[in-house]
Amino acid sequence: MRHTIAVLVKDHPGILARVASLFTRRGFNIESLAVGHTEETDISRMTIVVKGDERVLEQITKQLNKLIDVIRVKDISPNNSVERELALIKVNTNSLPARSEIIQTVDIFRANIIDVNSQIVTIETTGTEDKINALIELLRPFGLKEVVRTGKIAMSRGSVTTSGLKI
Amino acid sequence: MRLTGAQIVVECLKKEDVKVIFGIPGGVIMPLYDVLYSETSIKHILTRHEQGAAHAADGYARATGKVGVCMATSGPGATNLVTGLANAHLDSIPLVAFTGQVPTNLIGTDAFQEVDICGITLPITKNNYVVRDVKDLARIVQEAFYIARTGRPGPVLIDFPKDIQLAQTEFKYPESVSLNGYKPTFSGNVKQIKAAAQEIKSAKKPVIYAGGGVISSNASSELRDLALKTNIPVTTTLMGLGSFPETHSLSLGMLGMHGTPCANYAISDADLIIALGVRFDDRITGKLDEFALKAKIIHIDIDPAEVGKNILVDIPIIGDIKNILEKLNKYVLKKKETEWLNTIEDFKRRYPLKYIHNEELKPQYVMETISKIAKDNTIIVTSVGQHQMWAAQYYQYSEPRTFISSGGLGTMGYGFPAALGAKLGCPEKTVICISGDGSFQMNQQEIATAMNNNLAIKVIIMNNGYLGMVRQWQELFYDKRYAETTLNGNPDFVKLVEAYGGTGIRVNKKQELCPALEKALSLDKFVLIDCLIPREENVFPMVAPGSPISKMMGVE
Numbered sequence: 001m002r003h004t005i006a007v008l009v010k011d012h013p014g015i016l017a018r019v020a021s022l023f024t025r026r027g028f029n030i031e032s033l034a035v036g037h038t039e040e041t042d043i044s045r046m047t048i049v050v051k052g053d054e055r056v057l058e059q060i061t062k063q064l065n066k067l068i069d070v071i072r073v074k075d076i077s078p079n080n081s082v083e084r085e086l087a088l089i090k091v092n093t094n095s096l097p098a099r100s101e102i103i104q105t106v107d108i109f110r111a112n113i114i115d116v117n118s119q120i121v122t123i124e125t126t127g128t129e130d131k132i133n134a135l136i137e138l139l140r141p142f143g144l145k146e147v148v149r150t151g152k153i154a155m156s157r158g159s160v161t162t163s164g165l166k167i
Numbered sequence: 168m169r170l171t172g173a174q175i176v177v178e179c180l181k182k183e184d185v186k187v188i189f190g191i192p193g194g195v196i197m198p199l200y201d202v203l204y205s206e207t208s209i210k211h212i213l214t215r216h217e218q219g220a221a222h223a224a225d226g227y228a229r230a231t232g233k234v235g236v237c238m239a240t241s242g243p244g245a246t247n248l249v250t251g252l253a254n255a256h257l258d259s260i261p262l263v264a265f266t267g268q269v270p271t272n273l274i275g276t277d278a279f280q281e282v283d284i285c286g287i288t289l290p291i292t293k294n295n296y297v298v299r300d301v302k303d304l305a306r307i308v309q310e311a312f313y314i315a316r317t318g319r320p321g322p323v324l325i326d327f328p329k330d331i332q333l334a335q336t337e338f339k340y341p342e343s344v345s346l347n348g349y350k351p352t353f354s355g356n357v358k359q360i361k362a363a364a365q366e367i368k369s370a371k372k373p374v375i376y377a378g379g380g381v382i383s384s385n386a387s388s389e390l391r392d393l394a395l396k397t398n399i400p401v402t403t404t405l406m407g408l409g410s411f412p413e414t415h416s417l418s419l420g421m422l423g424m425h426g427t428p429c430a431n432y433a434i435s436d437a438d439l440i441i442a443l444g445v446r447f448d449d450r451i452t453g454k455l456d457e458f459a460l461k462a463k464i465i466h467i468d469i470d471p472a473e474v475g476k477n478i479l480v481d482i483p484i485i486g487d488i489k490n491i492l493e494k495l496n497k498y499v500l501k502k503k504e505t506e507w508l509n510t511i512e513d514f515k516r517r518y519p520l521k522y523i524h525n526e527e528l529k530p531q532y533v534m535e536t537i538s539k540i541a542k543d544n545t546i547i548v549t550s551v552g553q554h555q556m557w558a559a560q561y562y563q564y565s566e567p568r569t570f571i572s573s574g575g576l577g578t579m580g581y582g583f584p585a586a587l588g589a590k591l592g593c594p595e596k597t598v599i600c601i602s603g604d605g606s607f608q609m610n611q612q613e614i615a616t617a618m619n620n621n622l623a624i625k626v627i628i629m630n631n632g633y634l635g636m637v638r639q640w641q642e643l644f645y646d647k648r649y650a651e652t653t654l655n656g657n658p659d660f661v662k663l664v665e666a667y668g669g670t671g672i673r674v675n676k677k678q679e680l681c682p683a684l685e686k687a688l689s690l691d692k693f694v695l696i697d698c699l700i701p702r703e704e705n706v707f708p709m710v711a712p713g714s715p716i717s718k719m720m721g722v723e
């Protein structure tokens with residue numbers, strides 16, 4: 001089972017190391033980790049995708065909560081949230097037919113071409129993980145040069161916030 | 168008032184009512200030591216190794232219930248504290264450690280004696296800090312003490328660069344701590360407490376399983392009230408020894424790998440286990456899948472992460488044990504399960520702790536004798552090995568904070584410096600350190616600290632010429648192949664203390680023990696007794712690792 005958890009942390013040096021070391025030490029598997037600032041100064045948000053059953057998730061949540069600089073941990077369940085990931089994909093475009101086929105695929109996926117020369121195009125896309133996976137698979141036959149993904153970020157739907165402080 | 172960073176730390180220590188610090192100075196922590204030099208209200212104890220300082224602070228904390236404080240210079244001083252911090256972390260002991268650090272502009276350059284001690288101690292401290300701005304200092308020190316002693320206690324380290332020690336700022340001790348990421352739950356959920364009372368009411372074979380958490384929350388008298396009101400027998404972990412008087416008929420003694428048969432049988436047979444401040448460690452549960460299969464489990468603990476970690480729990484109650492037991496004791500009804508108590512009596516009668524009594528100076532006999540002679544409030548501090556288990560099994564503890572031992576980390580060499588710390592914390596009490604010959608040599612340099620400060624503790628060495636506990640495992644599980652467990656080249660421990668100007672007594676024979684103990688206890692100074700015990704005596708009962716705890720070797 002995969003879970004997406006949102007972790008609000010104090011923006012202290014070392015907090016990333018603390019969280020990462022906790023996952024390694026206790027043998028929890030991180031699939032992806034995205035970190036950035038939030039609406040509050042001094043508070044960052046980590047979105048962590050982990051694998052494990054309910055018991056593992058419970059331990060992760062409890063252990064994270066024990067870290068002094070962790071303010072809040074929330075399991076963002078998929079049915080009630082919006083999730084996005086950003087990916088940059090560099091693809092070979094040696095032949096002209098390939099190029100037009102790539103452009104078509106990009107259009108269908110509502111992705112963007114953000115860099116191009118005679119050898120490559122670089123595509124930017126955001127969406128759910130499934131959508132990005134699907135796009136990558138379609139582009140693979142042309143020859144993937146490089147793929148960069150941010151890892152997922154997620155937010156509860158409606159007026160619910162993770163900090164629970166305000167809307 | 169404008170003060171330097173070093174002065175601020177000392178002012179904070181005074182605010183936190185720190186009386187004793189253990190440590191060793193060095194290059195980058197000299198500004199702090201310079202301030203301590205003229206401070207009369209804080210005593211600094213110079214140990215001979217930083218590991219000794221950390222363990223002494225830990226022993227001080229366990230004996231008094233206060234936060235222990237140690238300090239060291241950067242680099243090697245800091246790394247020498249590491250074992251002591253890990254030890255305190257695993258046993259949830261409140262410590263604050265200060266380490267000197269190279270000046271902030273040199274951090275990260277591999278400067279002389281620079282190590283990333285915060286990185287190193289990340290997984291073995293409850294929290295740690297590098298002070299980068301003198302303006303944060305007072306807040307950090309206050310937070311460190313608060314974090315160390317509240318919730319589930321633990322060690323906190325403050326890394327203190329030299330330039331910050333010298334930098335000046337206006338000193339103001341914050342009125343209170345505000346940490347929005349740290350709010351330990353104190354009072355338990357009343358609904359859960361009532362549910363627990365209900366389970367206790369209907370249980371036919373209940374057992375209380377009490378651990379170190381009962382001692383750290385000072386809940387011994389509440390535990391006693393609960394047990395006496397409900398007539399539920401009590402077994403304790405190694406860390407919980409002393410939380411319930413072992414002289415009481417409801418006491419089952421210690422459970423687990425070297426526990427009493429009656430405790431292990433009672434747990435295996437129970438229909439309700441009331442687990443207080445424990446963590447279902449593998450040394451307690453044995454084979455987890457077969458642990459307490461018939462029992463419902465009520466687990467009361469301050470740390471939510473311990474509940475459900477190793478074992479599924481029926482009624483979890485998170486909060487301070489003392490606070491919860493006070494409430495629980497109001498909800499539980501008086502009861503007495505006579506049939507169960509008879510079964511327990513039967514276990515006790517049929518399977519007492521036993522050893523072969525003969526003319527030899529048996530370690531079990533040594534412990535029984537000390538138990539008879541020593542006053543009730545005597546503090547027993549042990550190191551790690553067979554002697555530790557004999558001290559746990561054959562001495563009867565009746566008060567909390569009278570048994571001090573390295574449980575979670577099992578640190579050889581812990582006992583002696585911890586005993587020095589305990590004595591400094593409780594000068595009016597008798598402090599006896601039970602050590603192995605191997606363990607003692609891991610921190611024997613602290614004899615100088617004892618002599619230097621007239622610390623009248625008594626060290627009893629259970630001298631078997633072996634790393635005995637490992638040898639026992641080799642005998643039982645490795646075909647008697649005694650790989651590197653023979654301690655050839657041991658010193659003459661009596662002469663060793665004499666070299667420091669202390670008193671040493673050798674006990675070769677059984678008859679010599681009582682006179683030696685009486686002499687040692689009558690002298691108001693440091694005394695070491697070297698007991699030459701039979702070399703290959705084993706600790707029984709024993710649950711082989713991975714076996715269920717009802718299967719004990721040495722029990723027929």
Ligand SMILES: Cc1ncc(C[n+]2csc(CCOP(=O)(O)OP(=O)(O)O)c2C)c(N)n1
Pocket residue numbers: 550551552553554555577578579580602603604605606607629631633634635636637
């Ligand atoms: C620092 C450390 N190193 C190694 C061990 C492994 N170990 C556990 S018990 C033991 C033997 C202890 O010998 P001694 O102190 O003489 O006690 P005895 O078992 O003989 O009573 C050893 C080596 C340990 N627990 N701690």
Ligand SMILES: [Mg+2]
Pocket residue numbers: 552603604605629630631632633634635
């Ligand atoms: Mg030995």
